[in-house]
Each structure stands twice: as structure tokens, then as C-alpha cells.
Amino acid sequence: MFTEVTTSIPPMIAAEHYALSPATAALLEAATVEMATLDATHGALLGSFETFLLRTESVASSRIERVNVSMDDLAKAVAGVKAPKGALETHAATRALRSLVATTGDGGPITEGAVLTAHRLLMADDPTDGRYAGRWRDVQNWIGGSDHSPRGAVHVPPPPELVEVYMGDLLAFAGRDDMPALVLAALVHAQFESVHPFTDGNGRIGRALIHAVLRRRRVVRNGVVPIAAAMLADTEKYFSLVNTYRDGHAEPFITYLAHAALRAAEEAGASVRELQTMPARWRDAVGDRPGAATQTLLGNLVITPVFDAERAATMAGGVSPSTTYAAIERLTVAGVVHEVTTTRRDRVWAATDVMDEIESLNARLREHP
Structure with a gap:
């Protein structure tokens, strides 16, 4: 009989420092320069095309969660007419991403309120988890296994009574300025996915946090770089490297995110x-x-x-x-x-x-x- 669950207790990261190899440092510099160049070259246009970039990123982020939608159905959701469930979810993801990024536009901190508001925008109309929209989970969850049992789960996050503490630590880390922005974004995302603070919507809010960090650090001041679209190219690798982070190895995921950002910036420019x-x-x-x-x-x-x-x-x-x-x-x-x-x-x-x-x-x- 299944009577006990062992949860994962990640380390607190607010005061952590990470040493990187010269190759990773060079890649981070190249990706940051590519994003900054995109912003400097097309800054005014990126502001005008922000909705295009937000929708591109939200479509990809939703597809990572196996929420697939046609562009015509998404257009219906945008216009507020009857649309399929997946289109409504993707439109909600766009609104959540826009909200979270906008709160950091002046370089201010990423706050608990901003994250909870983004989650409320994402999940408020969800028939199953709508009642949990905009609040930390108060139940145990897990990744993998089945809907009814964590047996065989890939990851069992910390118990619910620790979520608020972990999120306070994560948001303190997100406010740091003493490490490369992409390192910060990668670790914020991986730690967020390890804490899994919501009953649902963790992936989409976690990827939105990448953009919030990059906006707060003023790497990208206009629009967003469609990093989730690059992640969608190999979701198995993406999920595997988040698990590698949970095993105590941060650099592979940092390198992965830098590659994704570099490619995304190149194609966004095109x-x-x-x-x-x-x-x-x-x-x-x-x-x-x-x-x-x-x-x-x-x-x-x-x-x-x-x-x-x-x-x-x-x-x-x-x-x-x-x-x-x-x-x-x-x-x-x-x-x-x-x-x-x-x-x-x-x-x-x-x-x-x-x-x-x-x-x-x-x-x-x-x-x-």
C-alpha cells in the first residue's frame, strides 16, 4: 500500500554564487549582445510589434504544455468571440506574460503580487484549477506519475507549507544585479519549476519569469525575445536539463537557455x-x-x-x-x-x-x- 511520499527540498538560492566555465561565459556574452543588439537596432519597432512577439512566445509556451492552437482560433480568442479552449488558454497566457513583464519595465523588483496577478490572469477561467488562480498551492503536487498518485513521479516539489518561504527566497534572488542576466533568468526559471508553487500553470509562469528578469535587467527593453519558441524545438532536452538542475548541476541549463536566447534573438530580428x-x-x-x-x-x-x-x-x-x-x-x-x-x-x-x-x-x- 502506498503510504508515504518523499518530497524534494531544493537549496535556498538568494545568496548563492555560481562559477561558470570560460566557454559558458563566452556564450552568455554572445547571447546577451545579440538580444541587446536586437533591442538597440529595432527598439522602436519592437515596441510597436510587442503584441506580435508576446503572442509568438505565448503560442510556443502553451505548446510546450501540449496546448495547441491554430492562428485563426487564437484570433477568435483575441477578439473575444467564441473560441476553442486551447485558444482561450493561449490568449490568457499572453495576458499573463504581458502583465508580468510590464511590472518590471522600470527596473523595479519582481514581486510576489506581480507573480500572483500573472497567474490569476492565466488560470482564472480554468474549469479545474480556477479556484486556485492567483494563490500559492496549499496541496501537494508532483510532476509525472498519474493524476491520482505520485508513484513513478519525476519530481515531487516541496510540501505546500514551504512554498511561500521558497518563493520569497527565489524573488530575493531574482532582484540581484551581481551576475549575468541570463544566469539569473535561467536559475530563477529552474528553481521556480523545482518549487512548482501553483497547482497548475507553473511552466507558463516560469517561462514568463525569464522575460521579467531580462526586462528588469534592461537586456530587452522593448517586446520579448521568443525564447520558449526555441525551447519548443526540443522539449525533451529542456525538461531533462531542468531535472539536471534539480540534481545540483546548474551550468547545463544555463548553457541551454543561452543557446535558446541567441537563436530566438536572431530569428526575432528576421x-x-x-x-x-x-x-x-x-x-x-x-x-x-x-x-x-x-x-x-x-x-x-x-x-x-x-x-x-x-x-x-x-x-x-x-x-x-x-x-x-x-x-x-x-x-x-x-x-x-x-x-x-x-x-x-x-x-x-x-x-x-x-x-x-x-x-x-x-x-x-x-x-x-
């Missing part, structure tokens, strides 16, 4: 350059004399690629419903936008190229990790 070319291509596709409303709507599609008729009217300069629908029809015929809904009510459209680029960025990072 996507930003692709997004910059889209408006000119769209104007060519629409042809001559498209009308002021169509031109204005077209000019806003990269920043706001998902819209309903009311939103489109605002984007087009506050025009009438008939003018709005005429502009949408012109863009639809030109192949610039497509309708993602199939009903006559609550209609939603999306800019095809922008949504396709989210998939393209994820695919490039999967295919060439």
Missing part, C-alpha cells in the same frame, strides 16, 4: 524585418486608388492584426459602418486579410501575413534549434 516589408506589399496587392479608409486600415494591420468591424472603424479613422465594410472587403479580395469566423454575427478578421509569420518564426526555431 521576423521584425519581415513585418516591416508587409505594408508595402499590401499596398501593391490592393492596387490603385484604394480609398483613405482602406489605406488607414492597412497601415494599422501590423500592430493590430486581429479586429472586428467596430475595431476596424476606429483603426480606419472613425469611419461609418458602410465605409468600414467596404475597406475590409477590398483588403479581403486583395488577400491582405481573411475572415476567421463563419457566422454572420460577431465577425472577426485577421491580417494573414502577420499571423502566418507567428507560425513561421516558431517553425524556423523548431527546425534549426
Whole structure:
């Protein structure tokens, strides 16, 4: 009979120091420079394209948790119309990521309140764990095994009465400035996953913390670098190296995260350059004399690629419903936008190229990790 569970008790890390090999230090420098260069070169554009990058990262982070969603279904969730459960979860992940990163934009600390708020945004509508949204777990959980028993579990985190203590220690560590930002981000993430402080949503909040650390340390001041999209290329390796951290070996996961950040920054730059070319291509596709409303709507599609008729009217300069629908029809015929809904009510459209680029960025990072 199964009568006892042995939990893992990780070390406290608030005052820990980590010695790194010269090769890892060089890799960290290269990844940090690549991210900083992306921010310096495309900073203003990254701010404009922040929603694109947040959605790209949230799609990948959700897919790591086996929550798969099409871009059309995600567009429905973004627009607030009926959408599949996975799309709603991915949209919630975007809101949680945005919230957590925004709290550190001025270089301030990552607080318990900010983490709990992000979790509430992620999990509030979950039918099973919604009642635990925005609070530390008060039950024992585990990774692996079955839903009913930790027998065969890969990891059994600390008991619930220790969670608040561990999270206070982790957040104190996250506020340090005496080690490379990527080292800090890697260890914050790995320790968070080891504590597993929530009943569900730990992976997505843990990966959001990577971006919160990088924003707080001002490595990336605009948008996010889609690191989860790089992690998605080999989730088995990702999970294995988090377990290696739990066994007392931190450097392999630090190296892994640095590689992921380097690749993500490179491909994010390629996507930003692709997004910059889209408006000119769209104007060519629409042809001559498209009308002021169509031109204005077209000019806003990269920043706001998902819209309903009311939103489109605002984007087009506050025009009438008939003018709005005429502009949408012109863009639809030109192949610039497509309708993602199939009903006559609550209609939603999306800019095809922008949504396709989210998939393209994820695919490039999967295919060439």
C-alpha cells in the first residue's frame, strides 16, 4: 500500500554564487549582445510589434504544455468571440506574460503580487484549477506519475507549507544585479519549476519569469525575445536539463537557455524585418486608388492584426459602418486579410501575413534549434 511520499527540498538560492566555465561565459556574452543588439537596432519597432512577439512566445509556451492552437482560433480568442479552449488558454497566457513583464519595465523588483496577478490572469477561467488562480498551492503536487498518485513521479516539489518561504527566497534572488542576466533568468526559471508553487500553470509562469528578469535587467527593453519558441524545438532536452538542475548541476541549463536566447534573438530580428516589408506589399496587392479608409486600415494591420468591424472603424479613422465594410472587403479580395469566423454575427478578421509569420518564426526555431 502506498503510504508515504518523499518530497524534494531544493537549496535556498538568494545568496548563492555560481562559477561558470570560460566557454559558458563566452556564450552568455554572445547571447546577451545579440538580444541587446536586437533591442538597440529595432527598439522602436519592437515596441510597436510587442503584441506580435508576446503572442509568438505565448503560442510556443502553451505548446510546450501540449496546448495547441491554430492562428485563426487564437484570433477568435483575441477578439473575444467564441473560441476553442486551447485558444482561450493561449490568449490568457499572453495576458499573463504581458502583465508580468510590464511590472518590471522600470527596473523595479519582481514581486510576489506581480507573480500572483500573472497567474490569476492565466488560470482564472480554468474549469479545474480556477479556484486556485492567483494563490500559492496549499496541496501537494508532483510532476509525472498519474493524476491520482505520485508513484513513478519525476519530481515531487516541496510540501505546500514551504512554498511561500521558497518563493520569497527565489524573488530575493531574482532582484540581484551581481551576475549575468541570463544566469539569473535561467536559475530563477529552474528553481521556480523545482518549487512548482501553483497547482497548475507553473511552466507558463516560469517561462514568463525569464522575460521579467531580462526586462528588469534592461537586456530587452522593448517586446520579448521568443525564447520558449526555441525551447519548443526540443522539449525533451529542456525538461531533462531542468531535472539536471534539480540534481545540483546548474551550468547545463544555463548553457541551454543561452543557446535558446541567441537563436530566438536572431530569428526575432528576421521576423521584425519581415513585418516591416508587409505594408508595402499590401499596398501593391490592393492596387490603385484604394480609398483613405482602406489605406488607414492597412497601415494599422501590423500592430493590430486581429479586429472586428467596430475595431476596424476606429483603426480606419472613425469611419461609418458602410465605409468600414467596404475597406475590409477590398483588403479581403486583395488577400491582405481573411475572415476567421463563419457566422454572420460577431465577425472577426485577421491580417494573414502577420499571423502566418507567428507560425513561421516558431517553425524556423523548431527546425534549426
